[in-house]
Amino acid sequence: MSERQPAPRGAQRARPGPAGGGRAWLRHHRAMLGDSALRLVRRPLATLLTMLAIAIALILPAGLWLVLDSAQLLDAQLDESATLTVYFDHDIDESRALALSETLGAEPGVAGTRLVTAAEGLDEFQRALGVDDALSQLERNPLPASVVVTPDDPSPAAVQALSQRLGQLPGVDEVRLDLAWLDRLQQLAALGQRVALALGLLFGLGVLLVVGNTIRLAVESRRQEIEVVTLIGATHAFVRRPFLYSGAWYGLGGGLLALGILALGGNWLAAPVNALAESYGARFALPTLGVSNSVFLLLFSTLLGWLGAWLAVGRHLAETKPR
Amino acid sequence: MIAFEHVGKRYGGRFEALADINFRVERGEMLFLTGHSGAGKSSLLRLIMRLERPSRGRVLVAGHDLDRLHLSQVPYYRRQIGVVFQDHQLLFDRDIFANVALPLTIQGIEPHEAARRVRAALDKVGLLHRERALPIELSTGEQQRVGIARAVVNKPALLLADEPTGNLDPQLSADIMRLFEDFNRIGTTVLIASHDLALIARLRHRVLKLREGRLVRDGEAA
Numbered sequence: 001m002s003e004r005q006p007a008p009r010g011a012q013r014a015r016p017g018p019a020g021g022g023r024a025w026l027r028h029h030r031a032m033l034g035d036s037a038l039r040l041v042r043r044p045l046a047t048l049l050t051m052l053a054i055a056i057a058l059i060l061p062a063g064l065w066l067v068l069d070s071a072q073l074l075d076a077q078l079d080e081s082a083t084l085t086v087y088f089d090h091d092i093d094e095s096r097a098l099a100l101s102e103t104l105g106a107e108p109g110v111a112g113t114r115l116v117t118a119a120e121g122l123d124e125f126q127r128a129l130g131v132d133d134a135l136s137q138l139e140r141n142p143l144p145a146s147v148v149v150t151p152d153d154p155s156p157a158a159v160q161a162l163s164q165r166l167g168q169l170p171g172v173d174e175v176r177l178d179l180a181w182l183d184r185l186q187q188l189a190a191l192g193q194r195v196a197l198a199l200g201l202l203f204g205l206g207v208l209l210v211v212g213n214t215i216r217l218a219v220e221s222r223r224q225e226i227e228v229v230t231l232i233g234a235t236h237a238f239v240r241r242p243f244l245y246s247g248a249w250y251g252l253g254g255g256l257l258a259l260g261i262l263a264l265g266g267n268w269l270a271a272p273v274n275a276l277a278e279s280y281g282a283r284f285a286l287p288t289l290g291v292s293n294s295v296f297l298l299l300f301s302t303l304l305g306w307l308g309a310w311l312a313v314g315r316h317l318a319e320t321k322p323r
Numbered sequence: 324m325i326a327f328e329h330v331g332k333r334y335g336g337r338f339e340a341l342a343d344i345n346f347r348v349e350r351g352e353m354l355f356l357t358g359h360s361g362a363g364k365s366s367l368l369r370l371i372m373r374l375e376r377p378s379r380g381r382v383l384v385a386g387h388d389l390d391r392l393h394l395s396q397v398p399y400y401r402r403q404i405g406v407v408f409q410d411h412q413l414l415f416d417r418d419i420f421a422n423v424a425l426p427l428t429i430q431g432i433e434p435h436e437a438a439r440r441v442r443a444a445l446d447k448v449g450l451l452h453r454e455r456a457l458p459i460e461l462s463t464g465e466q467q468r469v470g471i472a473r474a475v476v477n478k479p480a481l482l483l484a485d486e487p488t489g490n491l492d493p494q495l496s497a498d499i500m501r502l503f504e505d506f507n508r509i510g511t512t513v514l515i516a517s518h519d520l521a522l523i524a525r526l527r528h529r530v531l532k533l534r535e536g537r538l539v540r541d542g543e544a545a
Binding site: 023024025027028224225227228229230231232233234235236238321 | 372374394395398399400401402406412414416425426428429430431432433434473
């Protein structure tokens with residue numbers, strides 16, 4: 001961004017050439033980067049409070065995002081364990097069941113099969129329910145032979161299609177799959193993602209307001225300085241620069257604090273979550289933001305701080321325009 | 324250097340601060356602008372600084388028609404003008420050197436060159452030995468001289484001063500005026516708004532007198 005200069009007419013001054021202008025621009029940027037940081041450091045408590053407010057506004061949507069991320073992780077694991085159970089007609093004996101099971105295994109879209117004969121099915125049932133006596137009273141086994149089919153593609157739509165196809169094979173009585181709850185989980189996750197996005201937008205606006213208000217006060221306290229530099233020929237960009245850097249610092253600081261708090265919170269929750277997962281016989285680690293998401297969060301918060309400052313200074317500059 | 328052509332300025336549609344002002348100032352002139360407070364001196368200066376725009380007529384400064392100057396060009400226009408304020412408008416959070424260097428910082432003058440010019444300006448107003456002092460440590464007269472150093476550090480073609488001796492005793496006022504005459508002698512056009520009639524009478528420069536927004540006299544001091 002090179003500062004435009006009008007054609008010098010009348011009073012001509014020695015002006016820096018284009019290269020000198022670029023150097024001057026860089027020099028001022030460097031000076032303001034340091035100066036704005038120094039101003040924040042000189043008032044540590046006020047600075048920390050502002051950054052903390054930003055951090056809290058960032059933690060809520062980021063935290064929700066992490067929770068959803070872990071739900072999706074769980075979802076993926078469940079998808080992998082999605083199987084179909086194919087029940088054969090009652091009159092099919094064991095040898096015929098074995099043959100049919102091999103046919104099923106050769107079907108496209110089927111990754112694996114496991115035959116459960118009628119007797120094995122009854123055994124499993126008895127063990128699962130602990131009702132030996134009641135079932136031993138039965139004259140004949142009421143359960144048909146069945147095959148547990150693991151599909152190639154675990155997505156609900158593919159599994160649904162596979163189940164319809166297998167249901168039409170000869171000797172197959174019915175195909176059972178319980179996908180409804182998987183569906184619901186996925187819909188819930190999608191809903192959660194929208195909520196996180198909405199919260200993100202809302203709290204992003206919050207960050208904008210926090211920074212905007214803080215910068216507005218800073219502008220107010222430096223009103224005379226702005227007036228003077230404007231009178232002696234400062235451009236709007238020059239006036240804006242220190243405040244934009246302040247805003248960016250606030251955003252960056254708030255983002256770093258948010259990352260720190262999220263990490264602390266993660267550590268604090270890790271032990272009970274692991275214990276809970278173990279009691280279900282599952283291994284489950286709390287997800288962390290990771291490097292790329294952390295970088296994204298910092299960029300996002302810095303940008304928001306910068307934008308908030310831009311809005312606050314822009315308002316002031318618009319108010320002081322020559323009439 | 325400056326030309327006012329049928330310039331009028333109204334505030335809020337009713338109050339007429341300036342009415343049908345016509346005058347020309349040649350390059351290298353030195354002149355005073357007088358009148359009671361409220362006569363329109365400040366409005367006239369604000370028009371030249373392009374802090375306000377005329378309601379009627381044209382203001383031309385250094386070849387610029389100020390009404391046609393785009394807002395983004397205004398800063399560059401202002402850099403050609405040095406302004407001395409009555410209340411000197413120094414920044415109290417930085418030392419004398421930084422205050423005087425401010426116009427050069429804004430223009431992005433290379434620090435080495437800027438330091439040279441700042442020292443030259445401070446030397447001219449006799450305050451070179453105070454460059455590291457804070458404005459608060461200086462007397463009123465010294466603060467005003469710092470304000471003048473800041474106004475001239477950029478070697479402007481036009482120097483405006485709004486009541487530069489308003490708060491000073493006669494001896495200090497005379498010193499300040501002598502400074503302005505020195506700058507005028509090296510070719511700077513100087514326009515000073517003042518109601519210090521005794522001082523103006525002694526200096527024998529052209530005087531513009533305003534009364535209730537009208538130019539009632541334009542000529543040598545009586």
